[in-house]
Amino acid sequence: MKFQIFLTKHTNQITLITGILIVLGELSKYALNFTLGYQVVLAVASIIAAVPIAVRAFSALRNKVFSIELLVSIAVIGAFIIGEFNESAIVTFLFLFGSYLESKTLQKTRTAIKGLTDMSPTTATLVTDTGTEEVDVDDVDEGDVVLVKTGGQVPVDGQVVEGSGYLNEASITGESRQINKQKDDSVYSGTIVENGYIKVKATQVGDDTTFAKIIELVEEAQDTKSKAEKFIDRFAQYYTPAVIVFAAIVYAFSLDFRLAITVLVLGCPGALVIGAPVSNVAGIGNGAKRGILIKGGEVIDTFSKVDTLVFDKTGTLTEGKTAVTTMHQYTDNVAEQLGLAAAIEGVSDHPLGQAIITYADQHKTTAAPTLDDTETVKGQGICAKVAGKTVVIGNQKMMSAHHIDLTSQQATDLNGLQAAGQSTVIMAVDGKVQLMFGIADTIRPEVKDSLAALKAQGIKRTIMLTGDNQLTAEAVAKELNLDEVHANLLPEEKVDYVKQLKAEGNTVAFIGDGINDSPSIATADIGIAMGSGTDVAIDTSDVVLMQSSFPALVHAHGLAKKTVLNTRENIFIAIATVAFLLIGLVFGYIYMASGMFVHEASILVVIFNAMRLIRFKTKFDKRQPATTTAAVTA
Structure with a gap:
């Protein structure tokens, strides 16, 4: 030993x-x-x-x-x-x-892992009762507070309790854009404070951090065999003794010992054995550098065959937060009325009200007078007294309750917003409608183009399953040109749909946020989590898109198809080499040393062919602006 x-x-x-x-x-x-x-x-x-x-x-x-x-x-x-x-x-x-x-x-194909490992934080500045103390990162416990200054690495997963700063989260998401973090925001181990300082209360430490899980996940993935690799392993078990038997037969018939020995040398299936694993390692490494975590060769193989994509709506196709998408005005004093609407909604924490406040902050408004009195009507809206005027802001029921009639134009506008699946908020002053807001969960800006790119890559059906109402779901589906939409579904009903699609012979990938949709993610042939590094996303899914980005989904699918194609190319190269050598042996232009040279050269050819995957980009990637960077550089 x-x-x-x-x-x-x-x-x-x-x-x-x-x-x-x-x-x-x-x-x-x-x-x-x-x-x-x-x-x-x-x-x-x-x-x-x-x-x-x-x-x-x-x-x-x-x-x-x-x-x-x-x-x-x-x-x-x-x-x-x-x-x-x-x-x-x-x-x-x-x-x-x-x-x-x-x-x-x-080793070169595994640079993503090496780079991630090298980026792992090793020390932490622990905040104590008497000041600060430099400690080993393994000595930090949950609940401890650590200080991270400009240029420092966050050593734990946690929550900002003091300070603010701009963080580079490329090691987690692959996204180069710096993210502003303030009190109560979550931060991840391995990210870097580019500017500012923060104190972080640790919620996860050591091997439990998102960064550590990413490293472990990618390392395990690169060692997980694809179907091609498993087949080659079984093939090699029979191939080697078969070559020995064949060499013995050659000697028995030819009595040429040199020829039999040459058969043994040329029969080495080196390129065949190395071809599949090196392709998978390179493909998984490419994904890791872009914040795409693919759990092994078998996942790549299955993902390449996916023909049906099933999406959750909220937080997946949409941003997961409401925003004012349309505002109809029936007054000349828009700035004044918008300021008034924001002031009144300020007394409520309702998501629709918060959307109006955010919208007002983004537009020119006039400071509203002091509110004299407000009354919130549950499920309808708010009634307020302002400078001797009565202001009513809420839904259509609220208007009806206060006998506020809409003009024909206003009724048409309201019907148009509702037909588009938007929630509506109307504001009237002294019985006359001044503003009408259309509020919706906004669609991710890159989704439509990404879905078109996925169709171009071979996806046949795109389906949305959502718990939202039918009208809203259909509006989103129409905007994105989805093939099917099913609304008002409970989580277990989504699972039933996924099972039905699989039973029909489809290879199904389910894309969700990794939390509410974990049963469907687990049921599909391929589960894809759009959640930014959540524990459930990493544990449940087959593919994790750390950026929660649709261009990343396009890249992941294209990468899977390219990796499988690359593996097949390598297998063909290996078999063609053996055929060439054996034919050369028969016709006398290949000898033991020259044959071994060709054999070793074929191994290098399949390796270098696989290495092309390290720099792989889809056609869609090449059209995208350079907004992202690799999590680590090769």
Whole structure:
């Protein structure tokens, strides 16, 4: 065991020594004409290089696994028997050198993980009764308060209790835009305070933080095998002994020992074995750098086959917060009346009222007089006395209760807002309507174009399932050109719809906020969470979009399809290489050393082909403005 560890640790040095000995052997033969020295040096090189290969083969055999190393080991023994020390030396050197290049290249595809790990905070400035103290991040407990100054890293998940600042959350969301954080806002471990200072009360520490979960999730994902990889693993179990049997048959019929040994060397399925995993690692790494967490190769494989996308509405297709989308005015004093509406709504915390206040803050208004008296009517609105005038603001029932009639134009405007699925608020002063607001949960600005891009990538059906009312749901569906919409649904009814779609033979992805829709996310073939790093989103879904962004959804789907295609390309390259080598062997233009060179070259080809995924962008990505950056740089 210790010897095997020693060999593993020093394989690179063994490879280098073997290469140097091969060069010295060639020099002794061609420069010094010293044939005996040539034979001895190459024999020594063969033995040195064959030892780690043979040890790996024996270790695999103990576990009842027929590995590639077994083929090479038998080939080396055969080469020694026929005295071809140059062949055995070159074969073993190329095999070790190929493994070295393979490991180095694979490391490059895992830069997303390395970068994330390097970004993990290691220390924290703990706020104590006597001041502050620098401690190891593992010594911070839930409920502790930590101080983070400009340029510092937030060491915990928590809530801002003092101070404010602009934070770079690229390590969590992949979003380069700095986010302003103030008291009571949530912050994540691993994010950086670009400007300002904050004191954060820890709610999650150590391995429980969102940042730690992301690292763990991506590491596990890169080790999770796809269907192609599982197939290749099973294939390799039968392939290696089949090659040995085939080589024996070749020898039995030809009595050509060199030919049989060459079959063993050329039969190594190295490119086939490495092709699928390196594609998945590169694809998952690409997603991780963009704040897209894909839970493994099997998820990629299934996601690439999705033909039906099912969406939640609130917080997914829409922003999840109400806003004034339309305001009809029936007065010349708009600034004054809008200021008055905001002042009256200030006495209420109703979401519709807050939307009007926000709208007023964004537009020119006149300061309202002091409110003399207000009365809130539950489910209808507010009645107020202002400077001797009676102001009524609320819904249509409120107007009817105060015998306020709408003109034909106002009635038409009201019907138009209601037909669009908007909630309406009307304000009347002394019995005359002054303003009418249409308020709705605003659609995410990038959704419509993203859905069109997803259709272009092969999605056949887009369906919305929502607990909202039918009128509002249909308005949103019409705006986004969705294929189907089903409203007034409870969570369990959404699950039933997803099951029905699957039973019809569709491959279904459900996209929700990762909290209310977790049953549907878990039921679908692929569950996609739009929640920004929530625990439920990370635990329940197959894909997590940390930015809650639809362009990220387009990228994730395109990446899955491209990764599967890349895997198939690599498998084709591997099989084509073996076919080329065997045909070359039959027709006599491929020999042991040259064949091994082609074999190792094919491994590099599939690796470099997979590495193209690291920089992959969809056509839709290329049309988007450069508003995001990688969570980590390669």
